Amino acid sequence: MTFNPAMFGIEPQQLQAAHELGKHLRVEVTKCPREGWLQIRYVALNPQDPQSQAAIANCVEGFAMQIAVLHDTLFGMKGKIIQE
Numbered sequence: 001m002t003f004n005p006a007m008f009g010i011e012p013q014q015l016q017a018a019h020e021l022g023k024h025l026r027v028e029v030t031k032c033p034r035e036g037w038l039q040i041r042y043v044a045l046n047p048q049d050p051q052s053q054a055a056i057a058n059c060v061e062g063f064a065m066q067i068a069v070l071h072d073t074l075f076g077m078k079g080k081i082i083q084e
Helices: 012-021 050-075
Strands: 025-032 037-044
Touching: 025 050, 037 050
Parallel strands: none
Antiparallel strands: 025 037
16 A cells, blocks of 8 residues: 555645655654553754754644644544643
């Protein structure tokens, strides 16, 4: 099965912009199924690049909201986003 971004309303220009992030960031996913937690961390490829730091902040803010809305919409799960 091939992933088709258009199925989710993603335009080619949006996908191209999203791929630009991959030139500046990498992602680390840590999981502990036994304890029921998942941690997603964005890391700048060049820590001195101020654009990377801004991109990380935007990714964290956007993804936190998306994951909360997704859980509410699909599973009816209520919860909270905790700011640290």
